[in-house]
Amino acid sequence: MDVKTASGPLVDVVGRYVRLQRRGRISEACCPFHQERTPSFVVYPDHFHCYGCGAHGDVFDFVARAEGRQLGDVMRQMRNQSGVGATPSPEARARIRLMQEAAEAASNEPDPYEIVSPVPAGVPPLWQGGGQPTARILKPGAALGEALSSQLPVEAVHEYRGYHGELRGFVVRTPRNRRTGKKGAHQVAWARNVRLADGSVTEGWTFVSYPEPRAVYGAPLVTHAREEGKPLRYLIVEGEKCQEAGQASDLARDWIVVSWVGGSNAWLRTDWALIAEGDEVALWPDADESGVGHATMVGIGQHLIALGCRNLKWITPPPAVPNKWDVANAIRDNGWTGDRLRAFVAAGVPWTGAVEPPPRPKLRQSSHWCPVCLQSLPRGKGFSRLWSRKALFGSAADFASSAR
Numbered sequence: 001m002d003v004k005t006a007s008g009p010l011v012d013v014v015g016r017y018v019r020l021q022r023r024g025r026i027s028e029a030c031c032p033f034h035q036e037r038t039p040s041f042v043v044y045p046d047h048f049h050c051y052g053c054g055a056h057g058d059v060f061d062f063v064a065r066a067e068g069r070q071l072g073d074v075m076r077q078m079r080n081q082s083g084v085g086a087t088p089s090p091e092a093r094a095r096i097r098l099m100q101e102a103a104e105a106a107s108n109e110p111d112p113y114e115i116v117s118p119v120p121a122g123v124p125p126l127w128q129g130g131g132q133p134t135a136r137i138l139k140p141g142a143a144l145g146e147a148l149s150s151q152l153p154v155e156a157v158h159e160y161r162g163y164h165g166e167l168r169g170f171v172v173r174t175p176r177n178r179r180t181g182k183k184g185a186h187q188v189a190w191a192r193n194v195r196l197a198d199g200s201v202t203e204g205w206t207f208v209s210y211p212e213p214r215a216v217y218g219a220p221l222v223t224h225a226r227e228e229g230k231p232l233r234y235l236i237v238e239g240e241k242c243q244e245a246g247q248a249s250d251l252a253r254d255w256i257v258v259s260w261v262g263g264s265n266a267w268l269r270t271d272w273a274l275i276a277e278g279d280e281v282a283l284w285p286d287a288d289e290s291g292v293g294h295a296t297m298v299g300i301g302q303h304l305i306a307l308g309c310r311n312l313k314w315i316t317p318p319p320a321v322p323n324k325w326d327v328a329n330a331i332r333d334n335g336w337t338g339d340r341l342r343a344f345v346a347a348g349v350p351w352t353g354a355v356e357p358p359p360r361p362k363l364r365q366s367s368h369w370c371p372v373c374l375q376s377l378p379r380g381k382g383f384s385r386l387w388s389r390k391a392l393f394g395s396a397a398d399f400a401s402s403a404r
Contacts, residue, residue, distance in 0.1 A: 003051065003088050009045070010043060010044075010046065010047070010048065010058070010059050010062070011027050011043050011045075011359070012061065012062070012368065013059050014027070014029075014043050014048060014062055014358075015027075016095070016328055017066050017096055018032045018041070018060075018096065020043060021039070022272075023226065023307075023353060024165065024273070024306065024307050024308060025045060025306045025307065025308065026042055026043060026044055026303070026306045026307070027042070027043040028041065028043075028201070029041045029043075030089050030237075031052055031053060031055065032066060032096045033050060033052070033053055033055045033066075034053040034055075037051050038212055038220075038269070038293055040052035040053075040268060041055070042303075044306050045306070046058065048062055049299075050267065051267075051299070052270045054337045059078075060074055060075050060078065063078070063391050066096065066157050067091075068091070089247075089348040094232075094323070099216045112137075112140035112141070112194065112195045113140050113191035113193060113194040113195070113206050113208060114190045114191055114192050114193045114194075115168075115169070115190070115191050115206075115208055115210075115211065116189070116190045116191060116192055116203075117162070117166065117168045117169075117189045118166035118167050118168060118377060119167045119168070119169065119189070120190060120404070123190055123205075124205075124206050126157065126170055126172075126188060127154055127157050132154070132218075132319060133151040133152055133153050133154060134152045134154060134157075134172060134188075134205070135151065135205055136149040136150065136151055136158040136205070137149055137150060137151065137152065137186075137188055137204075137206060137207055138191070138194050138196065138202065138204050138206040138207065139196075139206075140194050140196060140206060140207070141197055141205055141207065142196070142197050143197055144197040144198065145197075146197065146401055147194045148197060148198060148200075149204075152172050152174050152184070152186060153172070153174050153175055154174065154193065155173045155174055155175045155183070156172075156240075156241065157170050157171070157172050157173070157219075158170060158171040158172075158173070158240035158241075158244070160210070160217065160261055161215075161219060161220050161302070162189075162215050162219055162220075163215055163220065163222065163223045164217040164220070164223065165220040165223075168189060168210065169187060169188055169189030169190070169208065169210065170187075170188045170189075171186070171187055171188075171240055171261055172184075172185070173185055173240075173241075173376070175304075175341050176184070180205070185259065185263060186207060187207070187208050187209060187210055187262065187366045188205055188206065188207060188208065189205075189206060189208045190203070190204070190205060191203060191204070191205075191206035191208060194206050194284075209262075209280065210261060210262070212269045213269065213270060213271035213339070214260065214262070214269050214270045215270070216258040216259065216260055216262060216271075216272070216274075216275060217240055217243050217258060217260055217261050218243050218247065218257060218258040218259060219258075220255060221247065221256045221257070221258070221259065222234075222274055222275070226257050226274075230281045231252060231279050231280075232256070232277065232278040232280075233255050233256060233278060233279055233280045233281075233282075234255065234257075234258055234278045234280070234281045234282070235251065235255040235256065235257045235258070235281075235282050235284060235345065235399045236258055236259065236275070236281065236282070236284065236297070237257060237258075237259050237284050237326065237327050238259060238264070238284075238285060238293055238296070238297070238326060239259055239326075240259060240261070241328050242257075242259060242284075242286075242328050243257050243258060243259040244327050245328035245331050245332065246326055246327045246331075248337040249337065249341060250337055250339050250341055250342070251327075251342070251345065254342060254345075255282070255345065258275065264292050264293060264296040265294075267299065267300055267303075268299070268303070269295055270340055271305055272300070272303060272304060272307060274372040275304065275309075276304045276307035276308055276309040276311070277308070277309075278311075279288060279311065280311045280313070281304060281309055281311065281312045281313070282313050282314075282315055282331075282345055282348050283300065283301055283310075283312070283313070283314050283315060283348075283351075284315040284326075284327055284348075285297035285315070285317065286317070286324055286325065286326040287317035287318070287321045287322070287323065287324065287325040287326070288324060289323045290398075297314075301314065301351055305351065311349040312350070312351035313349060313350050313351055314344060314348055314349055314350075314351055315344070315347070315348040316348075316349075329362055381390045
């Protein structure tokens with residue numbers, strides 16, 4: 001018998017240390033290795049993973065970490081005395097109990113706001129459009145002495161709706177910060193009983209974290225397809241911009257395009273159960289040199305399989321595209337429409353497990369990227385003349401035709 005299973009399934013071993021909540025083939029709990037208010041610790045049939053602190057491994061890793069012992073010692077003990085290593089020690093029980101009590105105490109504290117969903121009719125608009133900033137947004141997390149509200153510069157505002165089309169709030173995308181080089185994405189909802197650092201309690205647009213489990217981004221499309229009896233073919237993309245671009249394209253004839261809110265680290269806060277029931281599910285990751293987006297999509301794929309997804313496939317971005325290239329770039333910058341989009345998605349391969357990111361050559365500063373042939377071209381040989389002298393494709397109409 002495999003020593004890993006001699007003490008029973010992994011979920012049983014972990015369940016001796018923490019209280020687990022079953023969700024299909026997986027179980028969830030607040031992580032025993034760091035303090036948190038909402039569960040991010042997931043036990044799969046063959047491994048555990050915490051999407052909050054990154055703890056990961058098999059039964060040996062879990063017992064070693066929970067007991068504060070060396071991995072080799074745990075493995076030897078569990079081999080020699082099957083099951084002994086999986087019996088919680090008094091010290092481990094006490095340490096985990098203290099962490100759980102602290103988490104429960106934090107969860108019992110009054111919330112700093114109460115989200116009103118759907119957004120009430122007649123409230124002031126969050127954003128008037130154009131180049132204006134948002135209305136003032138309350139900051140319940142601000143410390144005393146800091147500003148209690150702020151306005152955001154706007155790059156895009158995305159509506160976040162539930163499965164029945166109800167408006168739950170917005171995701172506000174801000175332009176790239178000139179100092180840090182990073183863009184912002186802020187969850188904003190109408191809230192009441194907002195407790196501010198000066199002791200006041202008010203209501204208004206508020207920086208929030210949406211309640212969990214969250215509906216997918218694009219949830220009304222899921223409901224509509226189910227009610228109409230349409231084929232449930234889901235295309236999962238990264239981010240609100242990609243979901244909206246994909247759903248507005250010819251892809252919507254064959255696919256229901258969905259995403260999630262909260263960024264790459266927040267996908268587990270979304271309820272993927274309905275998506276896992278789909279007739280077909282495809283994952284389209286960004287071409288991300290950092291590997292973060294790739295790892296996120298791999299995690300979603302593993303999660304969908306654990307939820308019972310039977311027909312899952314993976315779409316690999318072309319190898320020579322720029323960093324962060326995604327479905328929105330394919331449509332907006334490369335002019336992909338109709339047949340080309342559908343052919344690219346159809347070329348996805350069946351899911352076989354963890355997918356290794358393809359080697360992607362970094363474009364040198366002296367290179368340009370051709371949006372039609374998807375190749376890196378040396379500076380001055382093609383791309384730079386594409387617009388100025390039209391040497392590569394001729395007229396703008398010729399370029400548009402070639403791009404498709």
